[in-house]
Amino acid sequence: MKKIALIAAAAALTFSAQAVAQDYKKITIATEGAYAPWNFKDSAGNLVGFELDLAKDLCARMKLECTIVEQAWDGIIPSLQAKKYDVIMAGMSITAKRMETITFSRDYAATPGSFVVTKDSPFAGFTTGLAALTLDEVSAEERADLDKMIATFKGKTIGVQTSTTHENFLREIMGDNVDIRTYDTQENLDLDLQAGRVDAALASMSYWVPLLASDKGSDMKLVGPGMTGGPFGAGVGAGIRKEDQKLADMFTAAINAAIADGTLKPLAEKWFGFDASAK
Amino acid sequence: MDFSLLVYGDSGWGDEMLVGGLMTIAIATCSFLLGIVFAVIAAAAKLSQNIAFRGLATVYTTVIRGIPELLIIYLVFFGAGQLMRNVAVLFGYTEYFDLPVFVTGMICIGASSGAYSTEVIRGAVLAIPKGQLEAGKAIGMNKWLMFWRILVPQAARFALPGLGNIWQVTLKETALISVIGLADLMRKASEASGSTKEPFTFYFTALVIFYVITKVSGRGFVFAEARANRGVRRA
Amino acid sequence: MFSMKVISEAWPELVAAIPVTLQLTGSALLLGLGLALVIALMRLSSHAVLRLPALGFVDLFRSTPLLVQFFLIYYGSGQFRPELQEIGLWTFFREPWFCAVFTLMLNTAAYTSEIIRGGIQSVGHGQIEAGRACGMSKIMLFRRIILPQAARQALPAYGNEIILMVKSSSLASTITILEITGVAKKIIAATFAPMSVFLIAGVIYLTINFIVVIAVQALEVRLSPQLHRNRRSLRSRFITFFGNPTEPQEKT
Numbered sequence: 001m002k003k004i005a006l007i008a009a010a011a012a013l014t015f016s017a018q019a020v021a022q023d024y025k026k027i028t029i030a031t032e033g034a035y036a037p038w039n040f041k042d043s044a045g046n047l048v049g050f051e052l053d054l055a056k057d058l059c060a061r062m063k064l065e066c067t068i069v070e071q072a073w074d075g076i077i078p079s080l081q082a083k084k085y086d087v088i089m090a091g092m093s094i095t096a097k098r099m100e101t102i103t104f105s106r107d108y109a110a111t112p113g114s115f116v117v118t119k120d121s122p123f124a125g126f127t128t129g130l131a132a133l134t135l136d137e138v139s140a141e142e143r144a145d146l147d148k149m150i151a152t153f154k155g156k157t158i159g160v161q162t163s164t165t166h167e168n169f170l171r172e173i174m175g176d177n178v179d180i181r182t183y184d185t186q187e188n189l190d191l192d193l194q195a196g197r198v199d200a201a202l203a204s205m206s207y208w209v210p211l212l213a214s215d216k217g218s219d220m221k222l223v224g225p226g227m228t229g230g231p232f233g234a235g236v237g238a239g240i241r242k243e244d245q246k247l248a249d250m251f252t253a254a255i256n257a258a259i260a261d262g263t264l265k266p267l268a269e270k271w272f273g274f275d276a277s278a279k
Numbered sequence: 280m281d282f283s284l285l286v287y288g289d290s291g292w293g294d295e296m297l298v299g300g301l302m303t304i305a306i307a308t309c310s311f312l313l314g315i316v317f318a319v320i321a322a323a324a325k326l327s328q329n330i331a332f333r334g335l336a337t338v339y340t341t342v343i344r345g346i347p348e349l350l351i352i353y354l355v356f357f358g359a360g361q362l363m364r365n366v367a368v369l370f371g372y373t374e375y376f377d378l379p380v381f382v383t384g385m386i387c388i389g390a391s392s393g394a395y396s397t398e399v400i401r402g403a404v405l406a407i408p409k410g411q412l413e414a415g416k417a418i419g420m421n422k423w424l425m426f427w428r429i430l431v432p433q434a435a436r437f438a439l440p441g442l443g444n445i446w447q448v449t450l451k452e453t454a455l456i457s458v459i460g461l462a463d464l465m466r467k468a469s470e471a472s473g474s475t476k477e478p479f480t481f482y483f484t485a486l487v488i489f490y491v492i493t494k495v496s497g498r499g500f501v502f503a504e505a506r507a508n509r510g511v512r513r514a
Numbered sequence: 515m516f517s518m519k520v521i522s523e524a525w526p527e528l529v530a531a532i533p534v535t536l537q538l539t540g541s542a543l544l545l546g547l548g549l550a551l552v553i554a555l556m557r558l559s560s561h562a563v564l565r566l567p568a569l570g571f572v573d574l575f576r577s578t579p580l581l582v583q584f585f586l587i588y589y590g591s592g593q594f595r596p597e598l599q600e601i602g603l604w605t606f607f608r609e610p611w612f613c614a615v616f617t618l619m620l621n622t623a624a625y626t627s628e629i630i631r632g633g634i635q636s637v638g639h640g641q642i643e644a645g646r647a648c649g650m651s652k653i654m655l656f657r658r659i660i661l662p663q664a665a666r667q668a669l670p671a672y673g674n675e676i677i678l679m680v681k682s683s684s685l686a687s688t689i690t691i692l693e694i695t696g697v698a699k700k701i702i703a704a705t706f707a708p709m710s711v712f713l714i715a716g717v718i719y720l721t722i723n724f725i726v727v728i729a730v731q732a733l734e735v736r737l738s739p740q741l742h743r744n745r746r747s748l749r750s751r752f753i754t755f756f757g758n759p760t761e762p763q764e765k766t
């Protein structure tokens with residue numbers, strides 16, 4: 001028995017041992033690398049984006065040695081639980097559903113969800129009474145806007161990235177009336193929006209604004225209200241295993257410090273083109 | 280189509296695609312070799328007298344042949360690390376460890392490749408005339424000597440054409456590992472497509488590179504076969 | 515690692531996705547078989563104009579990964595939307611379902627045409643000469659002598675191709691189609707319990723392929739009753755087809 005244990009231990013050591021010490025000196029942070037401007041790759045293949053800069057700042061504040069790894073969005077929470085890494089910083093919204101499985105630091109960015117269509121689309125002129133909907137408690141006015149939204153897109157195809165708060169919204173609010181198509185990456189969804197395979201795409205404003213300002217998004221247009229709360233969750237935070245609550249508290253403190261000394265706001269403005277930072 | 284996107288260097292994706300291609304060759308080679316190891320073990324089990332060994336080997340080849348490789352990749356990607364850690368904990372080892380994506384991919388594609396190679400190797404061993412082994416025994420060779428001197432060289436020759444086919448299948452299957460994030464040719468093509476909005480340009484480039492790798496390595500196997508068969512009398 | 519709650523919830527959803535996988539595989543196989551027959555005949559033609567394009571098609575599709583073919587046809591076609599619209603083909607390429615069936619069809623046609631070619635070439639020369647001597651026309655010769663024998667010869671290999679296509683259809687999940695693998699991924703996104711869900715999906719695929727094996731073998735017996743007088747047990751069918759598809763040839 002002992003011999004087997006030794007072999008198992010030796011075998012284990014030969015694999016990349018990314019052991020997490022309990023006092024948190026070295027941690028591994030996962031990001032997706034396909035969700036500009038939060039995290040993406042430049043043409044030299046380097047990971048860049050708001051969260052990469054923020055992670056660097058926060059790690060320096062916490063005096064942690066951080067390694068950033070890439071992880072496909074699909075398995076990002078299971079792999080956190082499997083301890084492939086310790087923290088997720090990948091534009092992930094804080095939702096009740098996710099809180100059942102993992103915990104979060106406080107939010108570092110707040111980003112309304114919004115629809116985008118192509119400029120030549122019949123929905124390019126779609127508007128609602130309110131410019132912003134907060135869906136924690138739906139008022140009569142907000143209900144009317146949601147109904148208008150449902151009536152407008154009835155029977156149409158709406159694309160969304162899989163396992164996102166935006167998918168939650170579509171399934172909860174519009175699921176019975178529209179055809180929801182889910183994508184592994186936001187970039188593939190963009191390709192299909194431009195190709196006209198989906199009538200509209202739902203994603204975070206933080207993603208849309210810089211994209212629409214660039215050449216790549218010049219044929220797209222934001223329509224309808226910006227939506228927060230309810231199925232959209234409570235802002236974007238760092239996802240952390242429940243057993244590492246101490247680490248989550250450290251992140252919260254570091255984010256608070258970054259807000260207090262005025263680091264976060266210019267960082268957000270630099271990457272998003274508007275102030276998407278948490279207050 | 281804008282071919283200037285394919286230039287080598289920081290402004291284009293040519294260098295990324297090339298690195299991706301090398302990664303594809305690396306993962307395919309490692310998976311294929313691991314597959315042969317699996318296949319030799321499984322073929323030996325299938326040829327053994329022990330019914331439990333035969334049964335296990337049959338379960339292995341049947342399950343792998345009946346389930347999509349994509350599903351196996353997801354399953355191993357999400358499950359293997361967890362399973363190994365659970366086992367390690369039983370032996371009192373609590374430190375965290377995990378398999379890198381490369382190893383995960385290698386195990387999945389290797390297992391798949393091995394299941395197909397098993398039959399090739401089993402067939403090759405059975406194709407060796409019994410008389411040769413009897414002759415070996417008669418001149419006093421022990422089992423190991425017979426294995427290395429008689430079985431391996433001849434079985435390798437009989438197995439080469441079949442293994443050449445399996446190499447091609449393995450090479451193509453590696454594209455699937457891109458779904459769990461290995462930075463191979465396919466993944467690089469996806470990244471470049473998303474970034475440049477020119478999916479056709481990059482997937483077409485990936486197609487061409489895969490074609491070239493398949494063809495060149497195919498010639499390699501033809502050459503190896505010719506070499507292995509030198510001195511064999513032709514009817 | 516495994517949760518009974520997830521398994522009991524995921525099971526009905528995954529079973530409900532079986533028809534999608536079957537429709538996808540079935541339509542691709544059916545269309546692909548027709549195309550494969552044409553390509554096989556082109557490859558056997560003595561005219562280079564027919565032979566070479568068929569050769570190129572088969573070579574290209576057999577030498578490259580199916581996933582690349584999927585993405586090239588699906589996302590790649592989006593790059594040529596205006597051109598495709600102009601010739602009226604965009605209505606097809608716009609639909610993921612069409613792209614999936616189209617890709618799988620081309621892929622299976624490339625492999626199947628080689629299986630058919632092998633079958634046709636296995637028909638003895640003497641038989642064809644005998645047919646000619648009886649005054650059969652080319653079409654009659656093909657229909658009455660070549661095709662039935664080629665089909666019988668090609669059936670085991672084609673059975674393998676069917677299984678490969680059932681497996682390959684899982685790649686359609688990468689272009690937004692919710693067949694078994696796609697639904698499995700969707701459930702995982704909601705439950706974060708990957709192992710249980712993928713295991714059920716694996717069992718479903720294994721069952722489908724087992725049924726394919728039995729059906730193909732039954733067809734084999736029908737097509738050549740003189741060769742299969744003795745009924746084989748279920749277990750031996752499973753092993754001979756699934757486990758040891760290439761029985762070692764007896765050397766003489």
